[in-house]
Amino acid sequence: MSKVRAIYVWLTSLNINKLSHPLKNPKVGYTMFYLMKIKERLGNYSQLFNRMCNIAGIPCVVIHGYLKGNTYEIGQKLDIKTHYGEWNAVLISSQWRFVNAFWGACALGSEKAVNAAQYKPDENYFVPDPQHLIHTHFPEEEKWQLLEDPITFKEWEEKAYLKERFFELELRLLSHQECEITTENGEIEMMFALPKKRAKDLKFMALVYMKEFNEWKILEDKKVQHDFIHVPIAEALVVKLRFPKRGIYRFELVGKDTTITEKNYDFDWVAIYKIKCEQAASPYSGFPRVGAAGWGPNNDHRLEDLGLTPLKHTQGMIFAKDGFTKLRFKFEEPELEDLQLSVKMITVKESLDEVPTETEGIRVESHDKHVIDIETTPGEESAACVFALVEDKTYGSVEVNICNYLIVSFPIDEITLKDIESTRKTLLLAIEQKKLDLLERAVDIVETKNYERHMPKETDTARDLIARLRNIQRLMHDVLALDNRVFAEIRSYPSPIPEIHDVMKAALLLLGNFEEETKYWDNVQALLGKIGKESIKRRIALFDIDTLELDIALGARKMLGNLLIDNVNQASAGAATFYVWIMGVIEEVERRNYKVIDNTFPRTKRQKK
Template sequence: MGSKPSTVQEQQRSASVPNVTKSHQNGVSGTDTPSSTRNPPKSAAPTGRKPPSYHSRQIPPPKPPKTKKDDIFSLEKYQYVDDYVLNAPPKLLMGSFKELIRYLTAEEDWDDVAKARAIFRWVTAIDVYSLKVDSDPPTHSPLEYFTKIQKNQGNHAHLVSGLCQMAGLPCVIISGMNKSAAYEIGSKCERKQMGAQWNAVYIQDDWRFVDAFWASACVVGKKSSEWTLVDSDGNVTQEDEEESEGETQHRVNEFYFLPDPDQLIWTHFPDEQDWQLLAKPITVKDYETHVYVRERFYYLGINFTPQSEMKCILNTKDGEISLPFSLPPDRSEFFRFKYMLYKNRSADGDQSGADVNLDRFVLFEHTADSLRFALRFPLSGKFKMDIFGLDTRQSDIFDLTCTYLIHCPNAQKNCLPLPDCPPIGWGFGGEAKNAGLEAKSHDGAIIITKDGKVEIKLGAHKDIRLHQLLKNTIVDEATLSKYAVIREENGEFIVDLRLPQGGEYALKLYANEDGEDGEAGNVLNYLIKCNEKNLSNKPFPNITDGFLGKKSIADALGVKALSHKDGKIHSKDGRTRLEFQAKNNMELVCELHSNDPNATKHMKVYPKEVNGKWIFDVDMPIEGEYSVNIFAKKKGDENKRIYNVYSYMIESDGHELENGEENESKDDED
């Protein structure tokens, strides 16, 4: 007899738990033995049920299906089948195939999709390579056949074919090649080494693919010693891969139940062209050279664009290359992406650049309808680019979507790293939308400016506070903080930038709910480019936190602006009166700034307070730009804490100086 029933039951239950896979390649080299026969041999085929009503010579000819998988199947619609199958008695493993198929097709009102689903789900629920059998299992039992699979004397394709035929479902075994874990991406396809088998089942007048082996077994941790991981999502690393065959793990992958032919073809290439089930069949050369794509690519609805690279092996031009894709705009806000960049250790290349860190040389752009990776290389060589993705509504584990091999014969001249490499990528994406922002002026990742001046407008649909951080590879962040300000005006956030010099800048925007404590999260990033070398932009006058207008703390302290609510003011006569209401226990202080030394010499503030109403008359006789910061402090506070409650930027047209005052700037001009 086989192993104890309790042991078998435990294995089956463990295998039935849904599992989302990490990045891996399905299949194990040499496990599914190639065969040219469509029907399993007697020793492999389950028997004991009335033969199906068709003959192998009378099966419908292979033709492309008229509908897509999503048109006939969904997990929700057929959940009742899974619930039934996953509660199957463990004793079925040691019984006959007749008993098994009687259980799996007991419901007479089930359609063919339900029957095929029952067979697929029962077979894939068994963790074949972890089954432990203490003695010889019962003859002609499912358990006996699973032990044959363990010994490479049978395979999943023959098992599924036999069960389908017993259930009255036309089913064939397809022989061909697949890109399993043994396949080296970009290498020549060899039929002898890549031989495999899978199934096609005739359901609702169409042939549909099933690969129970790839759906239930995957290799995790396979590594090649020829690659060094040099950039993991913007994090610098020089991690040499150690040779490892990985380990086979049992994880149910739903993609391989009824996958559409145009999606399965790039990993499964049949010997007979008709069994591609494609209106326009591909060649072996197409299969061999096509970019390596996996099921997560299709789950996320990613598509290639007219500008996309369809080949697996690419060559850079002038040391750079772009990998663009399209995304479904109705759900891409829930998508997240990561990448890993490897360098080949043995390929010819710039060995003098071995010590060059390759972090921040990949621009990752993610917007509502597009995904793009732009790579620049400071050294030559052979590289591998893995792109991972997930849907946050379904999983928190990134899975491989596609892989490219990139040959860079010549490094980019004067190649500098990007100013930053944000994990959420560049451009207006899901995080910005979830924060309640709307792209009004710029939705792409890159903004080009000739004069170094940029104005970005964002619609605000939530009560949030926006913060900015400007970064550059040369200029420090403290200095750059004076060249960017944000204000809220008429339901919009407006970000104003003045770049101090040419180059690339990262504008990182952070958001949290207004009045909410804690660190604000990064929601949006822009890459600002300016090729002008001779810029003369001056910084903004001092704004305490770079945000104009009312600050979050103002309401809590009971301070309210009576005269000016917007953060930007234009003074035609060089004079402005600012009025505020404050609690009687609060004292307000006005701080006036200018970057013009002459303006600083002549500017004045005249404060006045009457019954909690504070008035600041600001005099700015010299034409130019000024900033005002209003601070509040509690009267008698021994700690002398002071809070910034309002900030303004004032453009003054100036006025004539009073008698006795001299305008030094005019004297200089004369």
């Protein structure tokens, strides 16, 4: 890894535009020969990276394929002539990893002063996750996708256009997996999962463009926003978009991590979509244009910085029965009882500056809560923009926007009821299939849409299953993380104590080796010593608990008998790790089959035909 890293850093930090041509033409195959070829637009980074790796004795190949780069238009059909590209795969610790040194050469400073620009490596293109790179790189040879489930070229063309910042911020798509979207009612809702530990530090904005005469024109209005971005729960971002008329639109989500303070760091593209609006709502109604705090109490740190915590209404959207609702903010510091709050109620018909702040209906309850009574016109959407009077060192007392809510006063309509039922079906299907990624996505959508109250039992079942599957996954990773020396130690016993033999017999039974093959220790040693596709680690990594039959799981339990973890641990810490994984798998299979477990007999031997 260190050699590959050194080559990547050197190559991507080099400003090739500043290189002077040597007096003598460099010899073919030398580094300077390739650098001059790149400068003259007759060579490329992948060929030079490949050459340098070969010189260093590192296995490396050049991959040929398609790229979604600067010339890519969302949703277009790609051809090899216009979108051809090359990148590398390099063998690191017996595993092929990707490198794109050309995309990794990140220029800093003025674009005009090309020769004066500084370069630094872009870490997104040094050994990226294949699941990430596939969004922009498609190899001609399927094997170089390095994916368990390779995708077709058509699937790649239609795949959502996710940029580097999407993966930097550790986002996940909860909706709209394809780059082109069609709406028949002039509105769409998009959902993204946020990383739990970083969510509160991430900030996003939406840019909406309309195509007019083959040019993209940004939609701007002093009174109306075409986007509604809020964080309904701590780990989800929701973007609602409304379009003023029939046409083709481009939606760009940009974002950043507010904890990063580097000079050149700012908002950057997260995801880009092309949207076809078949029919806009008539009359058109966007969203009220609110203050700098954005939508909802979780969009900014302003409430937190003031020492206020929202009660009940923790989302950016509030459904108000008959147009009435209350906002409550709890505080701990006694001096905050004197904090002066105010509110502006606006619709799409007026701008924030045209409406005065109001203090009527605002009070303190129980010496620890600020309460704001909200009254809106039934059947309308409006925005409650909350302000606080704070002291500024330069300007003295100023009103600062601390949060904003979209108030929706009409009841649940038929479309929402259908969406609730559709979400329930998706959740039940995920529970039935017992796939961790599907379950996590389904629960995220339920929480994001605030539908849990409509399906509490199903949501609890899904969360319980997620916890169990994560536990199985963790136990499997513990086994895979064992050093090869641990496996060598277990194999080295000429005649191990029974505890180790029983544990390894049970593990191999789960993997498909019956008792006839593992009764004798020398057979177990041989199975543990296999390499490549038949290695014990690879078999465990590919193990699918969904295919394990109950009688086999019960057979593994029978093999372990009354063996306890403490007994195994005294004999071998490595065998104890296997024991914990085996018991986790057995208990999960037993739990799934509790209705028939009493009528199922343990099986440890191969069934006779």
